[in-house]
Amino acid sequence: KTMQQLKHFLTMTELTPEALTELLALAKDIKHQPSVYQNALSHKKVALLFEKASTRTRLSFEVGVVELGGHPIVLSGADMQIGRGEPLSDTIQVMSRYVDALMIRTFGHEIVDTLAAHGTIPIINGLTDLHHPCQVLADLLIIEETFGTRSGKILTYIGDGNNMAHSLMIGGALSGMEVRICAPEAYAPDPQIVHEAQVIAKETGGNIIVMTDPEEAASGADVVYTDVFASMGQEEEATMRLQAFEGYQVNANIMNQANDKAIFLHCLPAHRGEEVTADVIDGKQSVIFDQAENRLHAQKALLVTLLG
Numbered sequence: 001k002t003m004q005q006l007k008h009f010l011t012m013t014e015l016t017p018e019a020l021t022e023l024l025a026l027a028k029d030i031k032h033q034p035s036v037y038q039n040a041l042s043h044k045k046v047a048l049l050f051e052k053a054s055t056r057t058r059l060s061f062e063v064g065v066v067e068l069g070g071h072p073i074v075l076s077g078a079d080m081q082i083g084r085g086e087p088l089s090d091t092i093q094v095m096s097r098y099v100d101a102l103m104i105r106t107f108g109h110e111i112v113d114t115l116a117a118h119g120t121i122p123i124i125n126g127l128t129d130l131h132h133p134c135q136v137l138a139d140l141l142i143i144e145e146t147f148g149t150r151s152g153k154i155l156t157y158i159g160d161g162n163n164m165a166h167s168l169m170i171g172g173a174l175s176g177m178e179v180r181i182c183a184p185e186a187y188a189p190d191p192q193i194v195h196e197a198q199v200i201a202k203e204t205g206g207n208i209i210v211m212t213d214p215e216e217a218a219s220g221a222d223v224v225y226t227d228v229f230a231s232m233g234q235e236e237e238a239t240m241r242l243q244a245f246e247g248y249q250v251n252a253n254i255m256n257q258a259n260d261k262a263i264f265l266h267c268l269p270a271h272r273g274e275e276v277t278a279d280v281i282d283g284k285q286s287v288i289f290d291q292a293e294n295r296l297h298a299q300k301a302l303l304v305t306l307l308g
């Protein structure tokens, strides 16, 4: 599992702790001297396929491929034959004849597994219902930039035990961090992914904890993180979820439990007044736009690693 052998990026468990460190070092180098990499993807065509909405993922991948000298092709699932029932396995075998890699944002995680199994090109997960590993690459980069290290840092995630919670557990475990996921019991993270992250954490000296008390979870944290209560595809549950997550809002009281130097992160888009108050997300501990910028640098490093 060295960098040279990285084939797909679906959950981040494809990376060893050492490979993750190398990838983030490459991201920092690309961020500080982008012109060195301007031909790294020369003549490479990268398909970017969306079955859900996107602002950051769409733009950061498209701009990233362009800045590396490659050619991005943005596709919408609804406009393709998969939208009319063409099998995924046929689709990816055809795409493998035309393009050099596929980034996809979709619903069920089994979709990216199927694509990886049947295609001959690298598949990058740009968000599924279960994982959002590209976001966490950017998150780990800002943590490293802020604190000079990831290992030993405490990240508290308060909210839904969703794709973000899952990818933060895996990325945090690989980093030797303590990751506390704090959610109402009915919205706890997937126990299988919790276990998987705990197994990784045992190797790295990290720690993965599932909690239900937000104040306790935030106590002494270096990073406070949240995400929407209703993810894409859960729009009809929004009202019910708003009630279920009462008491799980990141507000000034929660930030006061954390370290004085703690930062606030959010993958975005955010709903001020729901999962986070405006004073926190727009306050001085919030680094959400530096975090969002890092999507570009981290994904360029990923593309160079997979295709360069």
Ligand code: CP
Binding pocket: 053, 054, 055, 056, 057, 058, 127, 135, 267, 268, 269
């Ligand atoms: N954080 C993130 O993935 O944003 P988009 O949904 O805008 O791509």
Ligand code: NVA
Binding pocket: 127, 162, 163, 164, 227, 228, 230, 231, 232, 267, 268, 269
């Ligand atoms: N959990 C959110 C993340 C958006 C980037 C969703 O899946 O909609």
